Amino acid sequence: MKLIKILKNSFLVLLACLALSACATKKVSTQIQGDVYTGTDTVEYLASGVPDRVFFATNESVLTTASRETLRKQATWLRKNSKITIVLEGHADERGTREYNLALGERRANAAKDYLMTYGISSDRISVLSYGKERPVDSGSNPLAWSKNRRSVSVKAN
Amino acid sequence: MFIRLLLLLLLFPSISNALIEVDITRGNLNPLPVAVSPLSIDEDSRKNFKDILKKENIGSEISIVVENNLRQSGLFNPLNKDAFLQKPDIANLKPRFEDWSLIKAQALITGRVNFVDDKLRVEFRLWDVLAGKEMMALAFTTVPNNWRRVGHIITDKVYERLTGEKGYFDTRIIYVAEEGLKTNRIKKLAIMDQDGFNNKFLTLGNELVLTPRFNPTNQMVTYLSYFRNLPRVYLLDIETGVQEVVGDFPGMTFAPRFSPDGKKIIMSFAKDGNSDIYTMNLENRIVEKITNHPSIDTSPSYSPDGKYICFNSDRSGYQQIYVMKSNGENVKRISFGRGLYGTPVWSPRGDLIAFTKLHKGKFYIGVMRTDGSGERLLTENFYQEAPSWSPNGRVLIFYRETKTNSKGEGFTAKLWSIDLTGYNERMVLTETDASDPSWSSLLSN
Numbered sequence: 130m131k132l133i134k135i136l137k138n139s140f141l142v143l144l145a146c147l148a149l150s151a152c153a154t155k156k157v158s159t160q161i162q163g164d165v166y167t168g169t170d171t172v173e174y175l176a177s178g179v180p181d182r183v184f185f186a187t188n189e190s191v192l193t194t195a196s197r198e199t200l201r202k203q204a205t206w207l208r209k210n211s212k213i214t215i216v217l218e219g220h221a222d223e224r225g226t227r228e229y230n231l232a233l234g235e236r237r238a239n240a241a242k243d244y245l246m247t248y249g250i251s252s253d254r255i256s257v258l259s260y261g262k263e264r265p266v267d268s269g270s271n272p273l274a275w276s277k278n279r280r281s282v283s284v285k286a287n
Numbered sequence: 288m289f290i291r292l293l294l295l296l297l298l299f300p301s302i303s304n305a306l307i308e309v310d311i312t313r314g315n316l317n318p319l320p321v322a323v324s325p326l327s328i329d330e331d332s333r334k335n336f337k338d339i340l341k342k343e344n345i346g347s348e349i350s351i352v353v354e355n356n357l358r359q360s361g362l363f364n365p366l367n368k369d370a371f372l373q374k375p376d377i378a379n380l381k382p383r384f385e386d387w388s389l390i391k392a393q394a395l396i397t398g399r400v401n402f403v404d405d406k407l408r409v410e411f412r413l414w415d416v417l418a419g420k421e422m423m424a425l426a427f428t429t430v431p432n433n434w435r436r437v438g439h440i441i442t443d444k445v446y447e448r449l450t451g452e453k454g455y456f457d458t459r460i461i462y463v464a465e466e467g468l469k470t471n472r473i474k475k476l477a478i479m480d481q482d483g484f485n486n487k488f489l490t491l492g493n494e495l496v497l498t499p500r501f502n503p504t505n506q507m508v509t510y511l512s513y514f515r516n517l518p519r520v521y522l523l524d525i526e527t528g529v530q531e532v533v534g535d536f537p538g539m540t541f542a543p544r545f546s547p548d549g550k551k552i553i554m555s556f557a558k559d560g561n562s563d564i565y566t567m568n569l570e571n572r573i574v575e576k577i578t579n580h581p582s583i584d585t586s587p588s589y590s591p592d593g594k595y596i597c598f599n600s601d602r603s604g605y606q607q608i609y610v611m612k613s614n615g616e617n618v619k620r621i622s623f624g625r626g627l628y629g630t631p632v633w634s635p636r637g638d639l640i641a642f643t644k645l646h647k648g649k650f651y652i653g654v655m656r657t658d659g660s661g662e663r664l665l666t667e668n669f670y671q672e673a674p675s676w677s678p679n680g681r682v683l684i685f686y687r688e689t690k691t692n693s694k695g696e697g698f699t700a701k702l703w704s705i706d707l708t709g710y711n712e713r714m715v716l717t718e719t720d721a722s723d724p725s726w727s728s729l730l731s732n
Contacts, residue, residue: 188605190560226629226643226672227497227723228542229599229606231511231518232555232562232583235539239560258516259539259557263495268469270670270690270698 165193166276171266175283179206182282183241187224187275190236192244200241203283204248214286217241219259220266222275227261234259241281256286307393307415309362309449316710318364319449322392322416323354325368326409327376332402339431346375346400349409352438353396353445355482356456359704360446361711366392379412384419392416396445407431411441413448423448435484440731455677456481459727460684461499461508461525464488465700465720474722476510478525481726483716489525498542498673499523500725503635504549508725509533511541520554522569534567534574542585547593553577555585564598564615577615588632588640589613590657597621597631597640597657608642610657621659630673633657636680639707643672643685652685654707665709675725681707684715686722 160168166184173181181203183196192200207213219238221230238257246252267274309319326346328336336345357363371378372386379397387395398411410426425444427437436457443454464477476489476496490496490512499510508523520540523530534540536556543554550569555562564577564587578584582602589596597610608622608631622628626646633640634654644651644664650671653664671687684704691697700722702715715724 188601223670224645224648225627226586226599226606226645228555228586229583229601229629231497231539231541232557232585235557235562236560236583243560257538259518260495263472263497265470 160273161276163193164276165195166273166279167195168277171277175203175285176206179203181284182280184276185237185279185281187222187279188233190233190240192240196241197244200244201248204245204250207245207250207254208248212287214254214256216284216286217255217257218264218282218284219257220264220278220280220282221262222278223262223265223270224275225262231259231261234261237279238281241283307417307449308451318362319393320366320391321357321363321394321396322366322371322387322390323350323357323368324371324373324378324395324397325350325375326398326400326411327374327379328400332400335402336400336407336431340434342434345407345431345434346398349400349434349438349441350396350398352435352482353442356439356442357445359482359713361706361713362446362450363394366390382414382416384414384416387414387416394422394445394449396441398441403428405431407434407437409437409441411444413445435480436730439480439482443729452681453679453729455679455682455726455729457730458678459501459730460702460715460724461489461501461727462686462702462717462724463496463499463722464717465722466492469698476508476523477717477719477721479717486718489523489528498723500544500675501727502545502549503547503678503728504545506727507545507549509543509545509552509554511543520552522552534565534572536565540565542587544588546589547591553587553589553596555587564596577613578611578618579615586630590633591635591637595633595657597633599629599631606645608640608655608659610640621655621657622662623659624662632674632676634676634680635678639680641674641676641683643674652683652705654683663709665705665707666703666712671703673723677726678728683707684724684726686724 164186175181179202180199183199217238219234221233242255265278267277326349328346342348354365357365370390379399393416395414395416401408406428408428412424413422415422439457442456446454458481461478464475467473473492474496475492476499479486495513497511499508506525512521518539520533520543521530522533533552539557540554543552551566553566556565562583562585564584567574582600584600586599587596596613600609606627606629607620608628609618609620611618626644628642628644630643631640639654641654649667651664652666652674655662668687674683674685682704687703688698688700700720702721702724705712
């Protein structure tokens with residue numbers, strides 16, 4: 130089942146790449162990999178070299194390799210700045226029903242929280258807030274905009 | 288707002304099978320031609336109401352409310368008043384049926400308005416033009432400000448007499464009024480009459496509000512508010528403006544609805560990445576956990592007898608619709624078509640569940656039977672969701688976002704209604720952009 134899904138996803142990506150290269154807009158294909166946003170357009174930094182957000186595939190809350198790397202940087206930074214508390218704001222794209230997306234945003238933010246906790250950050254310092262699809266960062270209605278909006282953002286709370 | 292309407296039954300003739308009837312179970316492509324004669328009014332009454340209501344002729348105004356309601360229903364075709372031959376006052380006494388059948392009217396509504404003891408007294412009659420018979424006659428007395436409601440009640444009575452089912456016109460819609468950029472949308476609770484009039488904002492827009500839903504038994508509303516950045520389910524009394532948080536949950540509560548008896552709120556509570564369904568009894572504040580599953584369980588909605596709950600879960604891997612007993616036992620998946628399914632809402636008639644479906648980049652509003660059979664998609668669009676039933680279970684109201692240019696930039700969000708038959712899709716006019724509509728019960732009966 131999982132394998133079929135992966136195959137299906139890679140097939141879709143392949144199709145997308147073909148379609149995009151045909152249109153000669155290669156920029157997009159380098160910013161989405163396997164349905165996950167890999168660009169830096171919307172990313173802000175908690176400190177130098179510490180990106181504030183991670184991105185997800187459609188309907189997924191699994192952390193990618195890049196997301197885990199970002200969260201490890203955040204954990205290192207949080208360990209150095211032990212007074213700082215953060216809110217993990219979980220978001221979904223507009224291609225879902227409102228209530229399900231609220232739950233999905235919460236699930237995504239918690240995936241990030243769990244990972245930070247395994248790197249030694251106390252749960253007391255992390256709160257979670259889901260916005261569902263209510264606060265997109267990109268107002269567009271296209272795959273690139275949606276990929277930027279499927280995110281969990283770590284926001285300094287103090 | 289709860290103004291008592293004095294209902295006087297003047298006459299109620301026995302139903303003869305020769306009388307006209309409207310079939311509402313099929314898409315009605317031949318709406319019944321009906322003549323709504325302006326309600327007649329004497330000169331003194333007209334002047335009195337003009338002073339109070341600033342309306343030149345309140346009799347005509349009420350008949351326009353009736354006419355618009357009938358037209359919106361898609362079942363009736365109100366005829367152009369210019370063609371009417373008989374004067375309103377005379378028509379109300381004794382219609383000349385030949386005159387009305389000449390303009391192809393099959394039903395005729397006449398009436399009279401009086402100013403009595405500072406009150407508005409309205410009587411109206413419904414006539415079967417072909418049979419040459421009076422079908423019903425009723426009179427109401429109320430405060431003048433209630434004149435639009437009188438028009439809605441007349442429509443409900445006419446609708447019920449001609450279709451055999453309760454109407455849905457003397458009702459209100461609570462919804463979310465929207466403005467501003469998509470990335471920082473300002474949302475307020477708002478309430479209006481079913482036809483878009485008497486709009487009122489209930490919150491100021493300082494915090495994000497979502498998914499208001501009416502209590503089916505009174506004028507309470509439950510909704511989600513991000514007050515102080517803590518998304519929680521709230522209860523609001525729209526008469527007094529008093530609001531309170533529902534329960535004491537250490538995390539986000541959302542997707543609230545009332546039980547059919549209005550005594551419980553059912554909702555989701557999200558904790559540690561898992562959303563389950565809970566109820567809270569509003570009388571004794573007892574909280575019960577209904578589902579217990581590591582997947583997302585949300586959007587619960589009771590069957591009208593309160594014995595079952597339909598809800599949305601991704602326990603199969605993706606969003607699907609499930610039904611269970613109200614104590615959480617016997618969970619059964621009922622949606623098996625292609626695509627994702629969300630926002631199940633049980634019909635007040637009990638026989639159908641309305642839903643939003645996502646398939647291949649399109650959103651559909653549809654209905655299925657409560658065992659999942661007989662799926663029927665009523666409308667397809669780029670983005671739409673959140674159906675809510677009219678109290679008689681014949682019409683669905685939902686919201687739709689429309690792109691304002693071909694590049695997919697910019698958008699408007701509006702409320703739309705559609706018949707259960709899939710016909711008669713109409714935009715519901717709102718002052719601002721709008722989403723998340725919820726239809727009230729009938730205010731009067």
